[in-house]
Amino acid sequence: MKFLVDANLPFKLAINLRGKGFDVIHTDNLPNKEQSTDQEIRKISQEQDRIVISKDSDFLDSHLILGSPRKFLYISTGNIINRDLMKLIENNLDKIIDLFTIYDLIELNNNAIIAHENY
DSSP: OEEEEOTTSOHHHHHHHHHTTOEEEEGGGSTTGGGOOHHHHHHHHHHTTOEEEESOHHHHHHHHHHOOSSSEEEEOOOSOOHHHHHHHHHHHHHHHHHHHTTOSEEEEOSSOEEEEOOO
16 A cells, blocks of 8 residues: 655654555655645656545545545544654554555544545
8 A cells, every 4th residue: 555645744654654564655755845736746646546644625625526636544633743643543554454445535533534435
């Protein structure tokens, strides 16, 4: 499974996912780094078949309307300290990975993982 972590999430998330054997890039790895546009991120995710991980609801909209990115992990926790965010993802990663074998849109909030039906 391949991921693209958006600038609104810590670089450490990409490092942790890499450590678990996933192919991961963070926007800081892209030519325009944190200035990468949503369009650039969507394009890379499509070309490289990467799941976008972001808190940005614009990606949710583009996933639902345009089907891009093809797969999206929407982090809807609101304001959360990085340590707690990392722990939340770590504790739910196996379930998230399992759900991505069936669903294209997974939402993670402070209390639940929501697998949204494919349209």
